[in-house]
Amino acid sequence: MDELRLAGTKAATIMADHLANIGDGPVWRPVPDAEKAWLTAQELPETGRPLDDLLEDARAHVLPYPMGNGHPRFFGWVNSPPNPAGVLVEPLAAAFDPSCAGGDHAGPHLERTVVRWLAGLVGFPHPPGGGLLTSGASMATVICLAAARQRAALADGWDAREEGLSGRAPFVLYVTEEGHSCLHKAAQLLGLGARHVRTVPVDGAYRMDVGALRTMIEEDLAAGLRPFCVAGSAGTVNSGAVDPLDEIAGVAAAHGLWFHVDGAYGALGVLADDAAPHYAGLGRADSLALDPHKWLGVPVGCGCALLRDPGAARAAFSLVPSYLIDDNAGDLGWFAEYGPEQTRPFRALKTWATLSHLGRSGVERLVNHTTGLARTLAAMVEQADDFELLAPVTTSITAFRHIPRTEGLDALNRAIPFAVQARGNAFLTGTRLGGRDALRACFLHPDTTENDLAVLLDEIRLAAKTL
Ligand SMILES: *Cc1c(COP(=O)(O)O)cnc(C)c1O
Numbered sequence: 305m306d307e308l309r310l311a312g313t314k315a316a317t318i319m320a321d322h323l324a325n326i327g328d329g330p331v332w333r334p335v336p337d338a339e340k341a342w343l344t345a346q347e348l349p350e351t352g353r354p355l356d357d358l359l360e361d362a363r364a365h366v367l368p369y370p371m372g373n374g375h376p377r378f379f380g381w382v383n384s385p386p387n388p389a390g391v392l393v394e395p396l397a398a399a400f401d402p403s404c405a406g407g408d409h410a411g412p413h414l415e416r417t418v419v420r421w422l423a424g425l426v427g428f429p430h431p432p433g434g435g436l437l438t439s440g441a442s443m444a445t446v447i448c449l450a451a452a453r454q455r456a457a458l459a460d461g462w463d464a465r466e467e468g469l470s471g472r473a474p475f476v477l478y479v480t481e482e483g484h485s486c487l488h489k490a491a492q493l494l495g496l497g498a499r500h501v502r503t504v505p506v507d508g509a510y511r512m513d514v515g516a517l518r519t520m521i522e523e524d525l526a527a528g529l530r531p532f533c534v535a536g537s538a539g540t541v542n543s544g545a546v547d548p549l550d551e552i553a554g555v556a557a558a559h560g561l562w563f564h565v566d567g568a569y570g571a572l573g574v575l576a577d578d579a580a581p582h583y584a585g586l587g588r589a590d591s592l593a594l595d596p597h598k599w600l601g602v603p604v605g606c607g608c609a610l611l612r613d614p615g616a617a618r619a620a621f622s623l624v625p626s627y628l629i630d631d632n633a634g635d636l637g638w639f640a641e642y643g644p645e646q647t648r649p650f651r652a653l654k655t656w657a658t659l660s661h662l663g664r665s666g667v668e669r670l671v672n673h674t675t676g677l678a679r680t681l682a683a684m685v686e687q688a689d690d691f692e693l694l695a696p697v698t699t700s701i702t703a704f705r706h707i708p709r710t711e712g713l714d715a716l717n718r719a720i721p722f723a724v725q726a727r728g729n730a731f732l733t734g735t736r737l738g739g740r741d742a743l744r745a746c747f748l749h750p751d752t753t754e755n756d757l758a759v760l761l762d763e764i765r766l767a768a769k770t771l
Contacts, residue, residue, distance in 0.1 A: 406638025539570010
């Protein structure tokens with residue numbers, strides 16, 4: 305182990321240098337062809353190589369070509385920089401290397417605490433066993449919708465796991481156009497059929513039109529379909545909008561529907577002083593997907609599914625073969641009974657470390673700082689003649705567009721993100737919002753400053769001049 309001790313010490317230095325110097329380099333740059341060839345075309349070595357060589361290769365060929373999310377001027381998609389505490393313990397989790405499927409060892413016990421902390425932070429009810437860590441919110445969504453599907457079938461007196469869905473009235477899921485693609489993927493994977501996912505209209509602030517939801521449910525019932533779940537968003541990717549959760553909860557309750565909330569990115573926004581009122585009703589949901597690897601900055605990947613009734617997830621997934629029977633597992637059983645994963649990585653350690661390092665006040669500071677940046681950028685956009693705000697700011701995303709001329713604005717704004725990225729001084733991505741090509745900047749980095757916002761607008765102006 306002397307080789308590991310020596311190389312590990314060096315790795316710690318490389319890691320710290322990388323994080324310390326990230327702001328000095330370009331946010332992103334294309335991988336040169338020679339480096340691409342190194343990354344893609346190398347052959348498996350016949351004989352094993354020393355640890356130190358691997359570190360040198362990583363330093364020379366991997367670390368110089370980041371995605372960009374560690375940089376304070378990275379505003380693309382929803383990708384945070386890694387929290388140093390999470391980075392610190394990742395190698396420990398690997399050295400410890402348990403499977404957190406279940407059992408009496410540190411991993412599953414710590415996961416119980418982390419899940420309880422996450423539920424507590426956002427004010428979601430948390431009975432024992434009411435959640436588990438996942439690869440991300442996509443997998444958390446599969447778990448929550450599978451629980452919803454099985455609960456609906458059992459309520460109707462049949463078992464979806466046993467029978468499959470054929471011959472039954474189709475289950476219908478309700479989401480808005482702004483709902484994340486993972487909701488559609490989960491619905492398709494669960495055999496619901498894309499045609500049974502209803503697109504509920506949104507209002508001018510890109511929030512679910514609850515009156516329209518009510519009408520659609522009634523029409524589907526009249527047509528002999530089986531509405532079973534409505535999925536609201538607590539922070540959309542496009543504009544950070546939060547659906548009227550309390551009203552949706554009321555409609556779901558009136559029709560006996562499962563109420564799922566996609567808070568992958570935005571659930572923590574409830575901790576922002578001025579955003580909190582938008583989250584009323586979050587605690588009434590049956591399930592909530594929340595990504596520690598988004599706003600919190602836990603190194604990728606870590607998602608979380610929170611469930612009001614843990615038994616619903618267990619009913620959808622528990623399948624314990626003879627070689628996994630554990631008579632000492634207690635009432636809650638194993639985590640592997642609550643989702644599709646069997647061997648499960650030790651995600652709890654990096655999440656515990658990140659939350660402990662930040663503390664509740666640190667999480668609140670981070671959320672308030674980043675939502676404040678989004679509001680400041682919105683104000684700058686509104687003051688500028690050559691920019692236009694496209695949606696109100698609720699969380700830490702600002703949706704806007706560049707309007708230096710009157711024609712060809714869709715094509716221009718569609719081309720701007722890559723042109724900005726290629727300049728290397730800032731990174732943002734685009735979308736379509738209300739039928740228009742838009743720019744959106746998402747703020748998650750604790751070190752982003754107001755000066756960085758001015759740089760972003762100037763970079764957009766400079767990039768646009770070349771288009
Ligand atoms: C990231 C995200 C997802 C998907 O989660 P993954 O962790 O990428 O699987 C779902 N919804 C929203 C709003 C997101 O930001």
